[in-house]
Amino acid sequence: MAALQACDAVSIEGVRKVYGHGAKAVEALRSVSFSVEPGQFVSILGPSGCGKSTLLNMVAGLDHPSAGAVRLHGDPIVVPRREVGIVFQDAVLLPWKTALQNVLFPIHIMKLRTADFEGRARALLDAVGLGAFADHRPSELSGGMRQRVAICRALIHDPEVLLMDEPFSALDTITRDQMNVMLMQIWERFRRTALFVTHSIREAVYLSDRVIVMGRRPSQIIADAVIEFPRPRTLALGETKEFNSICAMLRTRIDEAHSDEGTNLH
Numbered sequence: 001m002a003a004l005q006a007c008d009a010v011s012i013e014g015v016r017k018v019y020g021h022g023a024k025a026v027e028a029l030r031s032v033s034f035s036v037e038p039g040q041f042v043s044i045l046g047p048s049g050c051g052k053s054t055l056l057n058m059v060a061g062l063d064h065p066s067a068g069a070v071r072l073h074g075d076p077i078v079v080p081r082r083e084v085g086i087v088f089q090d091a092v093l094l095p096w097k098t099a100l101q102n103v104l105f106p107i108h109i110m111k112l113r114t115a116d117f118e119g120r121a122r123a124l125l126d127a128v129g130l131g132a133f134a135d136h137r138p139s140e141l142s143g144g145m146r147q148r149v150a151i152c153r154a155l156i157h158d159p160e161v162l163l164m165d166e167p168f169s170a171l172d173t174i175t176r177d178q179m180n181v182m183l184m185q186i187w188e189r190f191r192r193t194a195l196f197v198t199h200s201i202r203e204a205v206y207l208s209d210r211v212i213v214m215g216r217r218p219s220q221i222i223a224d225a226v227i228e229f230p231r232p233r234t235l236a237l238g239e240t241k242e243f244n245s246i247c248a249m250l251r252t253r254i255d256e257a258h259s260d261e262g263t264n265l266h
Helices: 052-059 098-109 116-126 143-155 173-190 203-206 235-239 240-255
Strands: 010-019 026-036 042-047 065-070 086-087 163-164 193-198 208-215 221-226
Touching: 010 052, 026 052, 026 221, 042 052, 042 203, 052 065, 052 116, 052 163, 052 193, 086 143, 098 116, 098 143, 116 143, 116 173, 143 163, 143 173, 173 203, 173 235, 193 240, 203 235, 203 240, 208 240, 221 240, 235 240
Parallel strands: 042 193, 042 208, 086 163, 163 193
Antiparallel strands: 010 026, 010 065, 208 221
């Protein structure tokens, strides 16, 4: 295993995860190691059930490895940290609160003065095109709009690391493309270290500086690809020969690793 550097924002060191005991034990992750540099956007790509979300939950402090370590700037992550924000697959907004109140909810949980963060909350909503919807409740927002509110909520306390667990998987293709463009714009503005879980090869390549591909359970890293397209990026990138060549390379690597099994990657 290559040495992990002290300057890394996130370090995954020989992580193994086993659920259950004895004959019923299930090994989800086996000897997974990689690191993420500050400000880097890294996608974790793999089929459903390969342990992508488990790995993300460990970085969030919501789960713990059976062996190995997960670190933030060299310090073990054992509980949720204020330096880490997370966006789930479902927006998980409180239905009785407005968009603005949902964005500010983590501040309430942290027992900080919400008045001190209202300006930032409104600026975040403006940044994702929802400034005019600050007083709307979730039932009055589309699925894409709700996920934009969830991204603002994850950023309200200015975390160093942003974790995203397939946040756009439930959206239609057109809305998903629009959300990818929006995410790129907001990431360019705030430049936080990002870990993005997906099972879409094209989404991973479009968004990322680097794509880490996980194999099937017990999951290990089967590819680690650097994506060198300049930023900012537009959806037109997906029509280029270079983009499709990288997608094909990752598809080939996945097929080689799972030559005896089908995958649900697209």
